[in-house]
Amino acid sequence: MDFTPTEAQLDLARLTGEVCAKLVTADRLRELDTADERFDETLWHSLAETGVLAAALPEAVGGSDLGVLEQTAVLRELGKYVAAVPYLWSIALGAGALARFGDAAQQDRATQAGAGRIILTAALAEEHNWEPTKPITTAIETDNGWRLTGAKTTVPFANRADRILVPATVFGAVAVFLVDPSVVTVTAQQVVDRTPEYAVDLADTPAELVGTVERGAxxxxxxxxxxxxxxxxxxxxxxxxxxxxxxxxxxxxxxxxxxxxxxxxxxxxxxxxxxxxxxxxxxxxxxxxxxxxxxxxxxxxxxxxxxxxxxxxxxxxxxxxxxxxxxxxxxxxxxxxxxxxxxxxxxxxxxxxxxxxxxxxxxxxx
Missing domain, CATH: 1.20.140.10 (Butyryl-CoA Dehydrogenase, subunit A, domain 3)
Structure with a gap:
């Protein structure tokens, strides 16, 4: 194993740290703590403008074709500044999954997320379910497309998301879907660090399949x-x-x-x-x-x-x-x-x- 950081890791971490050091001051953190929502929009746009958001995404969606090592370096820097931005949820998970498994329209959403024009998120937690690989939320295919029923908890930035990645069970198998937050019930939840997280209730909700059911797991x-x-x-x-x-x-x-x-x-x-x-x-x-x-x-x-x-x-x-x-x-x-x-x-x-x-x-x- 060679754990020596790559040049790309070091450069991306340095750039992320410089952007955060300029914008995430102690006063800014206090301001966010008293705001209605703990989301640093200025920092998010700066990360988009400097290319940090898109850097670790594939070239096919406008990225630099870096990968998980570079994303880990960015997340470590954001953690150092307790940055109030959805990099993990929108870029590493949302855009990353759509770039890898999505169709052309879904990959376009990944491109938009990498440019900072939209936010994506993922609904991975369910109440009373400690096995995230076996979601309780269910999906059925109808003449009008896929429909989801269930409830997800602590979904980060669901109020701002353009689409939510939602895993669901399909007749014993697992599949992943995209859901439009505007057609579901989104309720604010209070978490320890005031990250904007929401409960999402799905009731016969229209959804868009990501990839195939066979590749869902x-x-x-x-x-x-x-x-x-x-x-x-x-x-x-x-x-x-x-x-x-x-x-x-x-x-x-x-x-x-x-x-x-x-x-x-x-x-x-x-x-x-x-x-x-x-x-x-x-x-x-x-x-x-x-x-x-x-x-x-x-x-x-x-x-x-x-x-x-x-x-x-x-x-x-x-x-x-x-x-x-x-x-x-x-x-x-x-x-x-x-x-x-x-x-x-x-x-x-x-x-x-x-x-x-x-x-x-x-x-x-x-």
């Missing part, structure tokens, strides 16, 4: 794998920057005439957090590399998402505890990193869910 696996990896990459950036913030604080904050970072208990907490960050970095890098090489990656991706949940939990709490009272102040920037880390921890399954999935893979007959 393959398409859903493609989407879920990249969703879990993308959340892990964003979590990596979030806790990397959170650790930097708390390290800076412990060098500057003094008690009893000494920097608090010199106290043994504090130093041990920070050392443990450093190990957690390094562990997640290795897990994400390995999973992304395997996926980019078209090698079996399921175990590595579940391992990365487990680390994102487990290590993310420990680091987030360390950062708050070491900061003391200001760590729970909603006006302090640490609050943003804590809530972002908690969101990434539980999104599309917490640590236990991914340990279960990993155990099933390891126990499966060779």
């Amino acid at each position: 393959e398409i859903l696996d493609w989407v879920l794998t990249r969703a879990w990896l993308g959340l892990s990459a964003a979590q990596l950036g979030t806790i990397e920057r959170a650790l930097e913030l708390v390290a800076e604080y412990t060098r500057e904050r003094e008690q009893f005439g000494k920097a608090v970072g010199s106290f043994q208990a504090v130093a041990q907490r920070l050392a443990d957090a450093y190990i957690d960050v390094q562990g997640l970095r290795l897990a994400v890098t390995q999973a992304a590399w395997l996926l980019s090489e078209d090698l079996p990656s399921a175990e590595a991706v579940h391992t990365a998402k487990f680390w994102a949940a487990d290590a993310g939990h420990r680091v987030a709490h360390t950062v708050v505890h070491v900061h003391g009272g200001v760590g729970i102040d909603r006006d302090h920037i640490v609050h943003n990193y804590f809530t972002a880390a908690k969101h990434h921890e539980f999104a599309l399954g917490g640590g236990t869910d991914h340990l279960r999935a990993l155990g099933a893979l390891l126990a499966a007959p060779a």
